[in-house]
Amino acid sequence: MNGSAWLAQLARLGADLLFPPQCSGCGRIGALFCPQCAQSVEGTPATVCSHCGRMQPAAVPLCTLCQQEIDPPLTLTRAAALYTEPLRSAVHALKYEGQRELAEPLARYLVASFRRPPVDGTYVQL
Numbered sequence: 001m002n003g004s005a006w007l008a009q010l011a012r013l014g015a016d017l018l019f020p021p022q023c024s025g026c027g028r029i030g031a032l033f034c035p036q037c038a039q040s041v042e043g044t045p046a047t048v049c050s051h052c053g054r055m056q057p058a059a060v061p062l063c064t065l066c067q068q069e070i071d072p073p074l075t076l077t078r079a080a081a082l083y084t085e086p087l088r089s090a091v092h093a094l095k096y097e098g099q100r101e102l103a104e105p106l107a108r109y110l111v112a113s114f115r116r117p118p119v120d121g122t123y124v125q126l
């Protein structure tokens with residue numbers, strides 16, 4: 001670790017001591033998004049439209065809305081998780097309250113979603 005990185009880490013540690021991070025999901029002190037909240041994030045179900053990712057009663061290649069699209073602007077969309085608490089509060093804090101430090105813990109859900117194979121093993125090409 002070079003000198004400036006060490007100083008930056010020391011400054012961050014000092015700031016954390018003066019203003020300890022608070023969980024955006026439950027308000028606990030100690031982390032911006034605590035392990036309990038991180039574990040309670042609800043993943044998306046497997047029964048989604050393989051194109052748009054909207055939840056369906058069963059997995060389908062194309063939902064009725066996608067079947068009606070003549071020239072869809074996107075090839076594939078997926079939600080990283082359900083937009084429920086505590087994720088909802090964390091996303092709100094990131095987007096509207098300027099808590100950019102939440103980008104890293106929340107990005108983990110995006111990465112996990114990206115690595116997950118599509119519903120039926122193949123992507124639908126429109």
Ligand SMILES: [Zn+2]
Nearest residue numbers: 023026034037
């Ligand atoms: Zn929490």
Ligand SMILES: [Zn+2]
Nearest residue numbers: 049052063066
């Ligand atoms: Zn669809």
